[in-house]
Amino acid sequence: MKIATLFLSILLPLASAFPLFEPSYHPIVVWHGLGDSAYAEGLQEFAKELREAFPGIYVHIVALGQDATSDQRAGFFGNVNDQVSTVCTDLSAVPELANGFDAVGFSQGGQFLRAYVERCNAPQVRNLITFGSQHQGISDLPACKPGDFFCRLAEGALRGGIYTDYAQSNLVTAQYYRDSKSQETYQRYLEANHFLTDINNEKKEGRNATYKANLEKLDNFVMLMFNKDTTVEPKQSSWFATYPVPSKDKQGAAQDKLEVLPLRQSEIYLEDRIGLKALDKRGAIKMELCKGVHMQIDAACQMKVFGRYAGIAPPSKVIPASVRHAWARAIHATMTTLRSKEILRWIRMQFRLLGSALGWS
Numbered sequence: 001m002k003i004a005t006l007f008l009s010i011l012l013p014l015a016s017a018f019p020l021f022e023p024s025y026h027p028i029v030v031w032h033g034l035g036d037s038a039y040a041e042g043l044q045e046f047a048k049e050l051r052e053a054f055p056g057i058y059v060h061i062v063a064l065g066q067d068a069t070s071d072q073r074a075g076f077f078g079n080v081n082d083q084v085s086t087v088c089t090d091l092s093a094v095p096e097l098a099n100g101f102d103a104v105g106f107s108q109g110g111q112f113l114r115a116y117v118e119r120c121n122a123p124q125v126r127n128l129i130t131f132g133s134q135h136q137g138i139s140d141l142p143a144c145k146p147g148d149f150f151c152r153l154a155e156g157a158l159r160g161g162i163y164t165d166y167a168q169s170n171l172v173t174a175q176y177y178r179d180s181k182s183q184e185t186y187q188r189y190l191e192a193n194h195f196l197t198d199i200n201n202e203k204k205e206g207r208n209a210t211y212k213a214n215l216e217k218l219d220n221f222v223m224l225m226f227n228k229d230t231t232v233e234p235k236q237s238s239w240f241a242t243y244p245v246p247s248k249d250k251q252g253a254a255q256d257k258l259e260v261l262p263l264r265q266s267e268i269y270l271e272d273r274i275g276l277k278a279l280d281k282r283g284a285i286k287m288e289l290c291k292g293v294h295m296q297i298d299a300a301c302q303m304k305v306f307g308r309y310a311g312i313a314p315p316s317k318v319i320p321a322s323v324r325h326a327w328a329r330a331i332h333a334t335m336t337t338l339r340s341k342e343i344l345r346w347i348r349m350q351f352r353l354l355g356s357a358l359g360w361s
């Protein structure tokens with residue numbers, strides 16, 4: 001869904017808070033959500049604010065079209081496998097990304113960036129961050145906003161047959177539609193789907209070991225869920241949870257009080273099909289909760305990510321570990337106390353001290 005509001009204004013004080021540093025930040029690649037476009041004002045503003053908050057940072061917004069209309073259209077229509085492969089080619093050709101980047105996926109852009117990591121990962125992703133993404137698909141359709149023409153069109157086509165060959169290769173949402181509420185619908189999904197089943201190594205045959213190996217290379221996989229998300233059904237899909245397929249005798253009875261199966265109890269994790277368990281054992285899985293409806297990324301939600309997993313300097317360059325930790329704490333302090341001038345002055349002083357201790361100034 002669309003990013004429309006002013007985004008990172010809360011981070012702006014950071015830029016002036018650390019005049020001593022000229023760190024080379026890890027580049028950021030953003031893949032936007034359904035209904036949005038890389039050229040839309042919201043996304044462009046977001047990129048601009050990132051550049052202001054982290055001077056010198058390289059920000060790349062994934063686009064699947066040459067203009068706003070065609071890029072927005074690609075969010076609804078197209079073959080996701082082809083789209084991911086196009087993005088793999090595009091990103092491999094960006095010189096600024098050659099040494100790797102942090103990947104930020106909004107909504108469906110999150111599972112698509114995960115596909116990028118699993119299938120391509122060249123250049124390599126350091127932190128994968130997904131906001132309200134549908135990692136275990138959706139078991140119902142997101143509601144269209146009034147007047148959203150492409151959405152209505154896609155919805156109309158979807159109702160006509162989600163698991164038809166046409167939908168599965170032309171309608172984006174259908175390619176992560178996963179209804180596991182009955183054995184029948186789940187079997188149909190398994191047979192028809194060529195995207196989600198694949199990136200989740202869900203089918204017994206044809207599991208791809210590269211996907212697991214690549215995902216395990218992540219430094220961190222940060223998954224954010226919105227507590228009032230009604231667009232993603234179930235919302236816990238953002239944390240890899242899903243409705244378990246009911247056994248034959250339980251079918252029907254369970255329908256009215258379905259409960260999702262959390263990641264750590266589900267097969268994808270227990271069998272470690274894509275490396276989530278390995279990541280988790282390393283402490284690299286971060287499940288964070290944001291307050292709000294789908295894609296309502298408020299200040300507290302931003303703080304969970306920016307300056308922590310994205311928009312921080314790569315560890316080995318420039319900043320020694322001890323200073324880095326102090327810096328991380330300072331950022332945390334800045335963010336939690338928001339924009340108190342005193343705090344900023346204090347932090348600046350701390351860094352001047354650190355800087356002179358390290359012979360920087």
Ligand SMILES: *[C@@H]1O[C@H](CO)[C@@H](O)[C@H](O)[C@H]1NC(C)=O
Binds near residue numbers: 118120208210
């Ligand atoms: C597994 O995925 C990699 C990366 O996308 C691909 O090159 C390879 O052909 C796949 N292997 C199989 C057996 O499908």
